[in-house]
Amino acid sequence: MIASTANYLWCVDDVLGHGATASVFKARKKRTGEHVAVKVFNEVSYHRPLEVQMREFEMLRRLNHNNIVKLFAVEELASKQKVLIMEYCSGGNLLGLLEEPEHSFGLQELEFRTVLECVVNGMTHLRENGVVHRDIKPGNIMRQVAEDGRSIYKLTDFGAARALDDDEKFVSIYGTEEYLHPDMYERAVLHKPQHKTYGVCVDLWSIGVTFYHAATGSLPFIPFGGARRNKLVMFKITTEVPAAAISGVQRVEDGPIEWGYNLPHNCQLSQGLRVQLVPMLAAILEPDQGRCWVFDQFFSAATDILQRVTVYVFSLMQASAHVIYIHHYSTVSIFYEEVAAQTAVQVELQHYLFLGHDLLLEPSMKVVNFPPTSPSQPLILLSRGTETHTGLPHREPDTFPIPSKFDVVTDSHFSRVMVGVVHQYLRMVNALHQNREQLLQGYYSYMMKMRKECGDAILIIRMLNMRLKPCIDTEYRLHNQVKHTSDPPSSNDNNQKMRRIQDLLPVYDAGIRDFQNHLEHLHVELAKYFEGLALDKSRQRMKTLLEKIMAIHQQYRKDRLNGKLSYNDEQIHKFEKIQLSTHIRRVKGLYRVDCLQKYKDLLTSATTWSSILHNMQSRLEDFGHLSQGLMADLEMFEEHQNKVLDNILLQPNGAKQEAAEPSRDKDQMVLRMYHLKEEMEILVGELQCNNSIIERLGTPAPAALKPDLA
Template identity: 65%
Template structure:
């Protein structure tokens, strides 16, 4: 056998295909000699044989005992010609979770769907360990392997059970294992600070490691960080973890010997939605507890994480706030509970909420189940309207400004470009998010306008129904007047009532004109919206950022090669320096694209949206008032018509009016007076609104000049099937 390869009776591997290396073993990519199937072969070094036989056999025994889809499978235990034992295990093509987190695009943590996959797999794997009475003692991203399933989704699996042992919930152990950044503070104190202690450790030490791992996965960084790093300043590292206030999940020292900044939230750069964070943060706070007595038990941890995983996300875009939300809620919850969750996250009270979906109002009953809500995505959310004035906010964009090394240094330049690639990936996500929010704003306000246009159509229908009712009442009034024409006093009363009905009839054209003014204003707003929408496809910010990212990645790859070479020849050094100048130019273009293009256009649209929101909200309030008034007016007219019909019936029986007949006429007269008073009041409101709308013309028209310079995509270009 070549010195570059090794084998057992059934498997062989190249010593150059190293998958991972630890203190006691090295893992290689190997193959089955008969089938060619890829495997992972763990070969133990000589140092591992200094351990007791019981410890040496522990990992073999553990893997034989465990059998779960989220734990790496053991295929065989074989021997080298030297009698060294090797473990032949399942090969995970995706590498480790740590490999994934070290990729520059994940410098600020994994995207929400992938994080949820990690959460689910680790929780299920840990649950299997607890069911078998096993404590892992070395949970970290490097010991969580990634496999790709047949559906192309990731499957994460726990591995490296060299430190694992069987331990019941009430048992303790005193031996020390693990990786220092993920060690429970009690274990850290003993092994890293070399402080003698008589403490024993329980299964909760795994929960601390899981908490650090989850934080690292969500944010791309460790939760507890001294200024000089956890491995260079162990005393401060211990101080941070042990003095952490209750509820805090992060401690950061920004300057040498400076104070510790505590946080009970995940950082803004994290890609997880606020909806998921509000459920995840309490879990992190519960398991990142240094006091083993106060730390959550496994049962509480499994209950809380299972609850998160059983919730379904409902994507929501609060239009007037210009904010995207994701509501995590159980599918069996009622819509009433969903509305309360929306109010909690958005601050918009339940009575002020109105939902739209694909341009139409979404009628929901409080007793309906959430499972019956339409399927939503970040690009196709429910649109939330508020029936009160809301403040919209621009997206928080915090520029990351790493300092470029001034001197030529191969290692420093490589490290700098690695940071830059991660930052530009984050900028690219921000540009894409801004573009999506502009689309949603334009589409949402178009839908809002269409809702009001339909309301105007319904108002015109109500006016038509009122007109028909009025004509019927006038006709009946005329017949009563004709039949009672020979009684002078009654004639005078009939004439008075007839005049009142005529006045109501005369006011109807004014209401019609008011509704038509609303429709004209909506026409104007929709023209403005269409102008903005037509220009959206011409915005190439996302493509430009992608090109800049590719150029920066190419420089990073060159610097990676230079770092491996170490000392460069003269020509290679010159190329290295030229690329550094190009990198500086690319970074300036990135910042310009973010500041002067994307953010400026987004702010312009927000300004326009504020004006639209004010006008549409005022219009909606008046339309609601008119609909309420017209409904009452129709009811009054119907009642009046019924009274007139009864009076007419009595007149047809006898031409002599009775006292009761006079009483009914007095009731009719009061109804007419009340109806006329309401119509006068509404007419005054409509005239005031008309003046307000007229005064806003100058504001709208002044925006046209601004809009012509704003490049945005048409909101209604998206097909209804989206």
């Protein structure tokens, strides 16, 4: 059947949504074919007083914002009943998105932040216009899909909205019971007589429930049997929420309430975002209207979250990924503290690599000057201390026994739940794969850093040798030249120091070359893991299993709609259940045996690598401090020898002494020339070392995720 107004037409079967007072249809503009949404009110709604009917029209006319569904026109049906012509949103609503099995455990972080931003912006516009919505819920948040694929969320359904200042109250009841403030729930759902008034903060409660639902895929307050089956317990839970709690669940009938003070472990939001979000949820999920935040506090906290930039960090020794939410104007010192709060790696022990190179960060540097990071290209955090792996990135999801009895409704519900669970398994497999990739790339960068530092240490030893040999030779010649004098050029202590340095340098050289050999062995081992990662097909296999389970779920949905099945269809249904059970076992086996075991094997090797590299780094740092002391000693020896030579050349000689010792001046000149030659050789050697360092620094780091380490 086709319905129409003067400028729009629609099919009554093309329903976008139903509500208590109206239905929304997908329609087209007659002249252009442009899609719009038409809100048609039911008979009960049309019998309301005219001023009540016109309230939504007038409310939408005064609102104009990108995060609020636009009202294009108010038109009439042939019956003279008015309908709303509104903006069509191609992505449905947020509730529909959350009901997809893929989002059984909530939205991904980027999508959740988009919901947060759009709802906050839309609510800000409402508050600027003195409007309270009174029916905030995922079903009233529409989703528009932009040309670039990004979501834009828009508030809709202003049938319950009214103009209300912050200090005003109202007594009428609107809203959906799972999202109602408990004071309103008591009167609207339990029908208890009361004389309470309600302020604008009731919208904040609904927003808190909506955000929790979007973050986790479930409602925050759930009595045993469900909110609509156990209304008294639902009211008890929502009125007794302890301070700082954000959820309450009753697991068994008449059992205790399990209060939650954080988002569940299977939520897809990072710890960095949870730290920011949870205090805000706790403050607006406050049943006492007198203690609940006001809108200004909510907007301030939400805006603070949205204005923070994200810095992705992978803690190598802990094998853990982190997202740091921080203001762009914050300094590196504050960033270090935020990282320490999440990782427990102390500020003084933190060192960072990015794209295979050392990232030098000054404490006063601003975060806005950081290189852009992403989940696949994070900052690699190295700890100068000994760290241990933090554990697995996810906890394996709970599964339920497959229903033994034939029941199309129960089987359809079970298959839907399992589709959501397998989506979570797939996310975990992807996360394990990414963590393995980050571990390998991080340790490759760490090994390359150690290889460079070993090379630098070898160059320092070469330089020390080049400066030590002339010192020893000069000392020998000076000793022969002036051995008959009572003032030797150097003390025995200096001679012993030079000899000791001469003995120590080959030992250090051999130790560092041993480090280089260790690094080559580690590179070979690392290359094998890279090869194994490239050949790993676990993600593709998990996707295939998910597709098979989704196909069974689609068939079970059809069976549920059909109701009673024929004998043959019933047998097919039962055979599909056997296949479903087989697929679920394969999902668990694939995760545990292939993915999880490979990850644990890599962690075992990474523990060994970390110990070797940490020891190597400590020894090289010790050598660095020692080499500075040795270089200072050599400079002191050289300075002393130069003074002695100058004294010899400037020593006054009488005519008699010159006649008696004609060869002494010649010997002194030869000695000075030898010394000058040795200084020139040192200079040439230092230039060669510097050229070697420049060439090494000029060599670009490998950009590929799987470098050729062999």
